[in-house]
Amino acid sequence: MLKKIKGSIFLKMFLSIALILMISSLAIYGIVMVAMPQSYKTQSDRTFTIGVDQLIEELEKVTYKEGETILDQFCLKNNATVTLISKEGKQTFGDISLTEAVEEDQVGMSKTIGSAVKFTDSDETYTIMIGQQMKVVSQITEVFWRLLPWITLLILIISLIGAYICSAIFAKPVLEISRISKKMSEADTTWHCDVSRTDELGVLALSLNTMVQKLNTTMNDLETANYQLQEDIQRERKQELQRRAFFAAVSHELKTPITILKGQLESMIYRIGEYKDRDKYLPLSLHTVERMENLVKEILTISRLTSDGFRLTRTASNVKQMMQDCIISYQPLASKKKITLHLEVQAEPVLEVDKKLLEKAFSNIVGNGVLYSPEGANVTATLTESMLNVENTGVHIPEEKLTDVFTPLFRVEESRNQHTGGSGLGLYIVKNILDLHHMKFEIKNCPDGVCFTIWLNHN
Incomplete structure (x- = not known):
């Protein structure tokens, strides 16, 4: 399997992209899972503190009886518990269990805010303790952990699909160019790179197509030149054979009349037999010389016609x-x-x-x-x-x-x-x-x- 992965750019890109997507998605989910409850708690504390300040200001402007109504509404609205402490004792508004949880320092509760307040119909100063229930923060964290397996599965599926699509898009032109390069290594020029892109891969594909066109033209020219060269070689061989035959025949054509002429002249010089009659055989010798002269003229004519510089x-x-x-x-x-x-x-x-x-x-x-x-x-x-x-x-x-x-x-x-x-x-x-x-x-x-x-x- 490892060997197959090493030999395939598609698998490399697929696994790399899938791994990057999964790690990135899980990292983002983890950051959100940690940061969101803390952010929610911080924002809630800030809002709660502002609400408490406004509550204290409002209580100092009303009577004790009116204050009870305001405290009940505040506790209901802000999911809070208020304990009002006086010399006579204490009175709790909202969920009393929240006060107990705060005293026991249970997780999920915000710190209690204490302050002093004086109503308009009394000179007594009351101590007010305000606490807010923070179950929502714990619930948010719990929901994140509960959804983690499903989110992980969803991230895996999306990453695999996304990696496959990206690999197919980016690896396809590379695979096409790789296929073309294999054909080029086999001296096959009957191909066309079908990559219609405007990026660097498209430029490379266009360059390959241009190169194969020029290569085809060059190959055709070379084939034509080679064919012409073979024809020239065959023609030269034929001409060489003709030249050899020509010189052999010329030698024969000249040798025969020369031999005849030599014999006639020697016989006439030494007055052998009928050659004593020189007047009879001198014209025959002249005729032989004329034949030799005509043959030499024709040979010279051919030599002149076939010379490279003839015009x-x-x-x-x-x-x-x-x-x-x-x-x-x-x-x-x-x-x-x-x-x-x-x-x-x-x-x-x-x-x-x-x-x-x-x-x-x-x-x-x-x-x-x-x-x-x-x-x-x-x-x-x-x-x-x-x-x-x-x-x-x-x-x-x-x-x-x-x-x-x-x-x-x-x-x-x-x-x-x-x-x-x-x-x-x-x-x-x-x-x-x-x-x-x-x-x-x-x-x-x-x-x-x-x-x-x-x-x-x-x-």
């Missing part, structure tokens, strides 16, 4: 003119493969873009269309005010590989044969350029082939 050089550029130049540059290759290359212009948008980079992106898209389309196919570029669509017919990309075409060095044809495709960097460069321009894009299979769509941003 676009924007100028007002006519997209129609850029596409026309692109179509013209690929027209010879298209004619060689008997591919119809066509531009449909429905609008002439002018954009604030990095012209050289965007021309590079358009060139790679159109170039892929011409390069990967079979003979006799159609490559059509359609330009509107808000969109550029390039469609090439006669070929499809496997659906499972559509999401990988923008990965560096990815090729749909996995043999990496130089006669069946490029280096795999073209669309990766396109993606970086369009991302820098904040232009949305997508590649998908159409009924007749592959469609590459760009949504143009008008800044």
